[in-house]
Amino acid sequence: MTAAAIPENATIGIVGAGTMGAGIAQIALRAGHRVHLVDADAAALARARATIAGHLDRMVEKGRLDARDRDDTMDRLRPASGPAGIADCRLVVEAIVEDLSAKRQLFAGMEEHVADDAILASNTSSISITAIARALARPERCVGMHFFNPAPLMRLVEVVSGLATSSQVAETVAATARAWGKDPVMARSTPGFIVNRVARPYYGEAFRLLEEGAADAATIDAILRDCGGFRMGPFELADLIGHDVNHAVTRTVFDAFSGDPRYRPALFQQELVAAGRLGRKTGRGIYTYGNDVPSPPVSEEPPCPAPSSIRVEGGIGPLHAIVDAAKAAGVTVETTAEGPGMILVEGAAFGLSDGRLAIEHSLDGGYPVALVDWCLDWNISPRVAVAFCASMDEPRRRAIIGLLQAAGRKVTTVADLPGLVVARTVAMLANEAAEAVHLRVAGEAGIDTAMKLGVNYPRGPLEWARAIGFGHVAGVMTNLRRLYGEDRYRPSLRLQYWNLASRHQQHRSRVQPLVPDRS
Numbered sequence: 001m002t003a004a005a006i007p008e009n010a011t012i013g014i015v016g017a018g019t020m021g022a023g024i025a026q027i028a029l030r031a032g033h034r035v036h037l038v039d040a041d042a043a044a045l046a047r048a049r050a051t052i053a054g055h056l057d058r059m060v061e062k063g064r065l066d067a068r069d070r071d072d073t074m075d076r077l078r079p080a081s082g083p084a085g086i087a088d089c090r091l092v093v094e095a096i097v098e099d100l101s102a103k104r105q106l107f108a109g110m111e112e113h114v115a116d117d118a119i120l121a122s123n124t125s126s127i128s129i130t131a132i133a134r135a136l137a138r139p140e141r142c143v144g145m146h147f148f149n150p151a152p153l154m155r156l157v158e159v160v161s162g163l164a165t166s167s168q169v170a171e172t173v174a175a176t177a178r179a180w181g182k183d184p185v186m187a188r189s190t191p192g193f194i195v196n197r198v199a200r201p202y203y204g205e206a207f208r209l210l211e212e213g214a215a216d217a218a219t220i221d222a223i224l225r226d227c228g229g230f231r232m233g234p235f236e237l238a239d240l241i242g243h244d245v246n247h248a249v250t251r252t253v254f255d256a257f258s259g260d261p262r263y264r265p266a267l268f269q270q271e272l273v274a275a276g277r278l279g280r281k282t283g284r285g286i287y288t289y290g291n292d293v294p295s296p297p298v299s300e301e302p303p304c305p306a307p308s309s310i311r312v313e314g315g316i317g318p319l320h321a322i323v324d325a326a327k328a329a330g331v332t333v334e335t336t337a338e339g340p341g342m343i344l345v346e347g348a349a350f351g352l353s354d355g356r357l358a359i360e361h362s363l364d365g366g367y368p369v370a371l372v373d374w375c376l377d378w379n380i381s382p383r384v385a386v387a388f389c390a391s392m393d394e395p396r397r398r399a400i401i402g403l404l405q406a407a408g409r410k411v412t413t414v415a416d417l418p419g420l421v422v423a424r425t426v427a428m429l430a431n432e433a434a435e436a437v438h439l440r441v442a443g444e445a446g447i448d449t450a451m452k453l454g455v456n457y458p459r460g461p462l463e464w465a466r467a468i469g470f471g472h473v474a475g476v477m478t479n480l481r482r483l484y485g486e487d488r489y490r491p492s493l494r495l496q497y498w499n500l501a502s503r504h505q506q507h508r509s510r511v512q513p514l515v516p517d518r519s
């Protein structure tokens with residue numbers, strides 16, 4: 001049976017009136033609760049009150065709230081300076097400084113003031129709920145209620161259970177989050193919970209690609225936006241978050257996993273922090289900010305003539321969108337069902353990245369090969385990223401570029417590295433998500449929801465892997481692991497299992513039933 005939400009007439013306590021506390025208080029007020037907002041600093045309380053009032057005023061101006069509702073909502077907000085302010089609260093959400101000993105001390109103090117059945121939740125983004133709960137006589141009432149910034153706008157709430165958290169408490173908090181208009185996702189208290197764990201490769205692989213000279217930062221960002229469909233590239237996003245914060249999250253997850261190479265912080269980001277280049281807030285991070293600073297250029301191939309004809313050999317999967325568009329532009333297309341899944345253009349070939357190097361494909365195929373990076377939606381992607389085998393001469397490169405341009409795409413060349421940019425990033429995200437499922441951090445649907453709502457991914461990593469085919473994703477991981485020889489790229493057992501299960505399913509559907517269907 002699912003638990004009921006905390007009723008609207010119950011009082012909610014919020015401790016810590018900073019960025020997050022003010023946002024959470026606004027959500028609870030808007031849901032109709034009385035809110036006791038507690039902070040050690042009177043100025044923080046005044047700022048929080050002003051922030052909430054400002055947001056409500058803007059809603060009134062836009063006609064989304066009437067003035068009387070605004071006044072009633074503000075009347076339900078009661079500031080308090082000490083923990084006694086939470087005495088009659090059914091749910092208290094803590095949003096103080098991210099420090100275990102401060103949180104433990106606060107939770108122990110809160111327990112002295114609240115009723116036995118009150119729920120004590122923490123908005124921590126990185127501290128173990130189990131560790132915070134240790135301070136309590138009733139640790140089963142302690143739960144994570146992790147909102148995302150800006151809390152009033154972001155729909156995701158991770159409901160995090162520590163070792164002692166009762167399922168009734170977690171379900172009550174989830175139901176309450178839902179009643180507050182949020183989308184709760186259940187997670188087990190493990191480092192980074194869902195979002196801060198599964199998102200690590202988005203930054204980690206980007207820094208790795210930059211260090212390896214795949215392309216410059218603006219080009220990597222553009223590929224992940226235009227081809228991957230991500231709202232922001234990893235470097236512009238890390239500049240916005242702040243490299244100090246982003247690096248600290250990676251470091252916390254890396255340390256909590258006892259130095260697992262999957263989460264190893266990037267040396268280059270460490271250098272940015274050491275240099276004080278923290279991103280937008282210091283005017284310089286990966287990029288430089290200022291009124292007169294031009295946007296950094298994205299590397300792009302100049303126009304090349306299209307070849308008059310091409311030959312498609314074997315199944316080329318989503319690259320059909322390119323072939324169809326080239327055909328519509330007047331390129332003659334010859335097709336054979338058999339073959340390596342490549343498009344032959346003037347003595348060279350290109351195909352979709354499978355995590356192998358273009359030069360490996362060239363050795364196998366006997367002709368120079370180029371590899372094309374993955375796209376979220378081949379029908380609308382404005383850009384194609386391509387890596388050429390080093391031995392491909394200029395006329396053949398230009399013929400492939402010309403063909404992709406004839407298909408209406410901007411073409412960006414990247415270095416011949418395993419999995420290029422999008423394929424490698426998406427495979428790593430899906431692999432991390434699969435591992436989180438395998439270790440029962442959260443369910444498949446919950447992880448996809450968390451990544452779409454918490455960090456605005458265009459598709460959940462597992463939905464994405466399913467659409468591409470688990471076999472292709474597992475193949476990219478296997479090739480990354482083989483070529484780098486690093487455990488960082490080990491394919492999750494769950495990913496391999498899903499691949500085997502889907503192959504088994506296909507095999508079964510090909511086998512004739514022993515008893516013929518007579519219907």
Ligand code: NAI
Nearest residue numbers: 016017018019020039040041044095096097098124125149
């Ligand atoms: P903040 O620094 O804006 O606000 C913290 C507030 O807590 C300050 O007003 C401070 O005076 C008050 N405070 C500190 N110790 C206190 C105590 N013992 N008793 C009462 N008040 C106390 O911090 P922010 O960004 O709001 O973060 C709060 C919590 O939320 C942290 O645990 C953080 O990890 C988490 N979080 C932060 C997110 C963000 O994007 N800022 C996102 C999700 C979670």
